[in-house]
Amino acid sequence: MTGLPWDASYHDGPAPWDIGRPQPAVLRLASERGFAGAVLDAGCGTGENALHIASLGLSVLGVDVAETALAIAREKAGDRGIEVEFAVVDAFQLEHLGRMFQTILDCGLFHTFDGDERARYVATLASVTDHHGTLYVLCFSDRGPDTGPHPVRQEDLRAAFNPGSGWNVAAIEPDRIQTRFHDDHGAPAWFATIKRI
Numbered sequence: 001m002t003g004l005p006w007d008a009s010y011h012d013g014p015a016p017w018d019i020g021r022p023q024p025a026v027l028r029l030a031s032e033r034g035f036a037g038a039v040l041d042a043g044c045g046t047g048e049n050a051l052h053i054a055s056l057g058l059s060v061l062g063v064d065v066a067e068t069a070l071a072i073a074r075e076k077a078g079d080r081g082i083e084v085e086f087a088v089v090d091a092f093q094l095e096h097l098g099r100m101f102q103t104i105l106d107c108g109l110f111h112t113f114d115g116d117e118r119a120r121y122v123a124t125l126a127s128v129t130d131h132h133g134t135l136y137v138l139c140f141s142d143r144g145p146d147t148g149p150h151p152v153r154q155e156d157l158r159a160a161f162n163p164g165s166g167w168n169v170a171a172i173e174p175d176r177i178q179t180r181f182h183d184d185h186g187a188p189a190w191f192a193t194i195k196r197i
């Protein structure tokens with residue numbers, strides 16, 4: 001059932017977070033060769049980030065619970081001639097994929113989860129990430145002004161991705177997330193680089 005409300009966000013034109021292009025933070029990371037090996041984009045939406053990474057020649061799987069978003073993503077891939085895979089998968093059940101990834105991108109998914117959900121998500125992410133693999137989380141931060149919905153504190157990231165759950169936070173840097181409801185500067189964000197132990 002979790003997919004249905006999310007799917008509705010994509011029914012009447014672009015969702016508030018769907019800017020129709022990759023997030024600048026993802027473009028920067030890609031230009032710095034931050035993505036390697038098999039890449040998973042968790043909560044990929046209509047796929048702009050996944051499509052950009054795949055256009056660089058990497059193997060990319062984008063997963064989301066919103067079928068409408070994935071249909072749009074597949075259409076864009078076809079139109080642009082980019083080879084990329086999109087699948088309806090619940091990010092709380094990634095182990096069902098039966099696949100491992102060297103790099104994972106979470107652009108705007110972690111910050112939608114609360115308490116218990118975060119622990120479940122972190123565990124299932126760990127189950128599909130290679131040892132020494134890298135997770136990048138771009139999420140709304142609590143450092144205003146003009147914070148986005150569900151802002152996350154640095155401590156929240158460090159608490160969720162702790163060594164006991166199989167992760168080591170390598171860096172958390174202030175960044176921006178572009179949305180359709182902020183001005184050109186976007187919303188304050190954290191860009192976290194997290195290593196699988």
Ligand SMILES: C[S@@+](CC[C@H](N)C(=O)[O-])C[C@H]1O[C@@H](n2cnc3c(N)ncnc32)[C@H](O)[C@@H]1O
Nearest residue numbers: 006017043044045064065066090091092107108
């Ligand atoms: C804020 S949007 C970000 C979408 C995309 N990453 C982007 O940057 O445009 C969060 C996305 O996560 C998806 N999502 C929410 N819960 C999910 C879950 N349990 N499993 C997979 N995807 C989920 C939503 O459908 C939505 O597309």
